[in-house]
Amino acid sequence: MNLPEKFGENVFNDTVQKEMLPKEVYKALRATIEAGKQLDVSIAGAVAAAMKDWAVSKGATHYTHWFQPLTGLTAEKHDSFIEPDGDKVIMRLTGNSLIVGEPDASSFPSGGSRATYMARGYTAWDPTSPAFVKDGTLYIPTIFVSYTGETLDKKGPLLRSMNAIDRQAKRVLKLFGIECKKVATTVGPEQEYFLIDEEEYLKRKDLQLTGRTLFGAPVSRGQELEDQYFGVLKPRVAAFMRDLDEELWSYGIPSKTKHNEVAPAQHEMAPIFSTTNIAVDNNMLTMEIMKKVAQKHGLVCLLHEKPFRGINGSGKHNNWSMSTDTGLNLLNPGVNPETNTLFKLMLAAVIKAVDDYQGPLRASVASAANDHRLGANEAPPAIISIYLGDQLGALVESIIKGEKYTASSDNKCGIGVPESPIFPKDATDRNRTSPFAFTGNKFEFRMLGSQANVSDANICLNTIVASTLELFADELEGAASIEQAANDLIARELKAHERIIFNLDGYGPEWEPEAARRGLLNNKNTADAVPVFYEKKNIDVFVEQGVYTEAEAIARADIRLENYTKIINIEALTMLEMAKRDVIPAVSDFIGDLCQNVASKQAVCGEIPFNAEKKLISSLSKLNDEASAAVDKLEADLAAIDKEQFRAASQSMAHIIIPDMEELRKYVDEMETLTSSDYWPYPNYFDLLYSVK
Numbered sequence: 001m002n003l004p005e006k007f008g009e010n011v012f013n014d015t016v017q018k019e020m021l022p023k024e025v026y027k028a029l030r031a032t033i034e035a036g037k038q039l040d041v042s043i044a045g046a047v048a049a050a051m052k053d054w055a056v057s058k059g060a061t062h063y064t065h066w067f068q069p070l071t072g073l074t075a076e077k078h079d080s081f082i083e084p085d086g087d088k089v090i091m092r093l094t095g096n097s098l099i100v101g102e103p104d105a106s107s108f109p110s111g112g113s114r115a116t117y118m119a120r121g122y123t124a125w126d127p128t129s130p131a132f133v134k135d136g137t138l139y140i141p142t143i144f145v146s147y148t149g150e151t152l153d154k155k156g157p158l159l160r161s162m163n164a165i166d167r168q169a170k171r172v173l174k175l176f177g178i179e180c181k182k183v184a185t186t187v188g189p190e191q192e193y194f195l196i197d198e199e200e201y202l203k204r205k206d207l208q209l210t211g212r213t214l215f216g217a218p219v220s221r222g223q224e225l226e227d228q229y230f231g232v233l234k235p236r237v238a239a240f241m242r243d244l245d246e247e248l249w250s251y252g253i254p255s256k257t258k259h260n261e262v263a264p265a266q267h268e269m270a271p272i273f274s275t276t277n278i279a280v281d282n283n284m285l286t287m288e289i290m291k292k293v294a295q296k297h298g299l300v301c302l303l304h305e306k307p308f309r310g311i312n313g314s315g316k317h318n319n320w321s322m323s324t325d326t327g328l329n330l331l332n333p334g335v336n337p338e339t340n341t342l343f344k345l346m347l348a349a350v351i352k353a354v355d356d357y358q359g360p361l362r363a364s365v366a367s368a369a370n371d372h373r374l375g376a377n378e379a380p381p382a383i384i385s386i387y388l389g390d391q392l393g394a395l396v397e398s399i400i401k402g403e404k405y406t407a408s409s410d411n412k413c414g415i416g417v418p419e420s421p422i423f424p425k426d427a428t429d430r431n432r433t434s435p436f437a438f439t440g441n442k443f444e445f446r447m448l449g450s451q452a453n454v455s456d457a458n459i460c461l462n463t464i465v466a467s468t469l470e471l472f473a474d475e476l477e478g479a480a481s482i483e484q485a486a487n488d489l490i491a492r493e494l495k496a497h498e499r500i501i502f503n504l505d506g507y508g509p510e511w512e513p514e515a516a517r518r519g520l521l522n523n524k525n526t527a528d529a530v531p532v533f534y535e536k537k538n539i540d541v542f543v544e545q546g547v548y549t550e551a552e553a554i555a556r557a558d559i560r561l562e563n564y565t566k567i568i569n570i571e572a573l574t575m576l577e578m579a580k581r582d583v584i585p586a587v588s589d590f591i592g593d594l595c596q597n598v599a600s601k602q603a604v605c606g607e608i609p610f611n612a613e614k615k616l617i618s619s620l621s622k623l624n625d626e627a628s629a630a631v632d633k634l635e636a637d638l639a640a641i642d643k644e645q646f647r648a649a650s651q652s653m654a655h656i657i658i659p660d661m662e663e664l665r666k667y668v669d670e671m672e673t674l675t676s677s678d679y680w681p682y683p684n685y686f687d688l689l690y691s692v693k
């Protein structure tokens with residue numbers, strides 16, 4: 001395979017655009033893409049014609065507007081290119097069909113902000129993310145808005161939030177004499193996932209209906225030997241990854257790194273970072289392609305945050321920075337961060353933003369599935385804090401204390417043998433336990449769930465940083481000496497927000513009480529985390545930056561709680577179904593057979609005082625009774641909840657239903673360890689985690 005040639009072969013990218021578009025059209029399109037200029041709609045016809053010709057040459061017969069409704073997934077509706085021409089047809093894509101589409105919006109979640117009878121919704125072309133051909137269809141990335149102009153998707157607000165950063169960061173740059181056309185945020189999302197055998201998957205209702213195992217006793221060998229991380233790839237997994245890379249590259253997705261993750265059957269793929277909206281589109285496509293390629297290999301790719309209890313779940317580290325179109329990374333400390341005022345100002349802006357808006361940031365990653373990770377011993381805790389590392393930590397400390405900073409001279413690494421190279425060390429070490437870590441020239445926000453659309457977290461991050469930069473620019477514009485004024489501001493803000501910086505072990509038992517003393521938020525589940533989004537200050541920041549209207553902001557929070565409520569409801573119903581129809585009857589059958597055996601044994605040998613069967617009969621009968629009682633309680637509690645009232649219902653789900661589910665699972669998992677595998681109705685954790693060779 002000629003990789004450079006194959007890379008992006010299914011994408012209507014810059015190279016193809018240059019080749020196929022009239023020069024003036026090409027120039028106008030690039031001005032919109034690169035400098036954020038208002039799209040000149042008069043070029044749409046020419047772009048559409050070229051796109052269609054190119055797509056048809058790739059075997060496409062259809063086109064679709066591709067969008068990201070509030071389900072968190074992607075949506076598409078395909079139209080063929082055909083147009084009648086006498087008794088024949090011609091293939092055509094008009095400028096208008098490229099620019100705007102009208103899917104029926106009534107069946108997508110809108111958070112109650114739009115009555116369903118007002119179902120008109122429009123999709124509008126996002127020229128900044130390139131179109132591509134997949135499975136015989138031309139995919140045109142779009143935003144999704146209602147008749148009244150309300151955004152109904154994740155991309156519209158994401159683009160607005162990127163605009164907000166662009167506006168405010170340029171003001172700050174100007175103060176330092178730096179002119180540029182555009183400041184964009186960049187993202188590199190590292191994607192974790194599990195691969196299991198399809199045959200085993202198809203035997204588990206819970207995996208199929210909820211994406212995770214609702215029951216399952218731990219397997220004797222989990223991840224404690226720590227031998228899976230970066231371990232040798234199994235042949236089937238290696239073959240999957242090879243195919244996956246080829247597919248991703250063909251769509252211009254710069255897949256860079258692949259390796260085994262910590263848990264058995266867990267893996268990771270990291271792409272090279274790109275502009276945020278493209279990174280989001282690519283990540284959505286990546287998740288879809290992962291599932292599709294897995295199927296070809298007789299595997300199932302699980303993107304759920306916590307498919308298995310007792311071993312690590314999956315997240316998506318969101319590496320984030322801001323860069324100018326001229327290639328200046330605003331979070332690059334350079335060789336001498338202590339004298340790099342612009343960098344220190346940007347750093348202070350992020351620190352202040354994250355501290356001021358911990359609530360919305362935490363809420364932006366909250367979901368029923370991600371609740372299993374945050375706060376458990378594998379993902380960062382539910383408390384937001386920032387890790388700066390030794391060098392930057394020392395710099396910030398010296399600023400706060402008003403002391404002189406002396407850079408550490410210990411910046412080389414070697415093992416002390418002449419054959420081995422001495423190499424420069426990174427400015428920061430790794431701290432895997434921090435939810436928000438500075439890693440060299442970017443921040444890594446680690447709380448995101450593996451199946452999340454990363455838009456939500458980035459919309460929030462962009463908005464709060466833009467808002468902070470606005471405050472900074474307001475203050476600094478007109479200062480006599482920008483250096484002096486900026487350094488005063490930096491010192492003041494770092495002092496004010498010192499509490500959010502935490503360079504030690506975020507998993508340690510000391511952190512929770514310490515964070516409470518510092519007054520940091522610690523919302524452990526979605527039902528408790530999301531309501532902060534309704535607070536005035538948190539709505540205002542989105543409204544002021546032009547990212548959400550008040551109604552749009554409230555709709556986003558409502559949908560999150562509604563979705564949470566629905567997911568827990570589905571999980572509870574699935575559990576009930578599995579317990580009532582499969583588990584309890586299976587255990588009863590097993591007990592019945594044990595009783596038969598005891599009766600036969602006694603018929604032959606006479607009365608026996610105690611034996612293995614009797615012991616099992618007694619333990620299992622008791623557990624099955626307890627499981628049955630737990631079923632009754634869960635069923636009754638679930639029936640008592642008015643699921644339409646999702647704000648209240650989400651609280652009941654978190655504080656009544658989830659504990660009920662825990663209780664039921666406890667008995668079922670215990671019974672699994674005592675029941676003959678011939679009787680157990682599902683493949684166990686061993687089958688699920690170790691059957692891919």
Ligand code: ADP
Pocket residue numbers: 186187188189190270271272273274319320321322329439441442
């Ligand atoms: P690490 O291994 O320290 O996490 P890597 O260099 O492997 O760092 O990068 C991890 C991810 O961060 C990759 O997706 C990478 O492309 C991305 N990344 C690197 N620089 C930036 C940046 N300026 N903005 C956003 N993401 C970045």
Ligand code: MG
Pocket residue numbers: 190317444
């Ligand atoms: Mg990383």
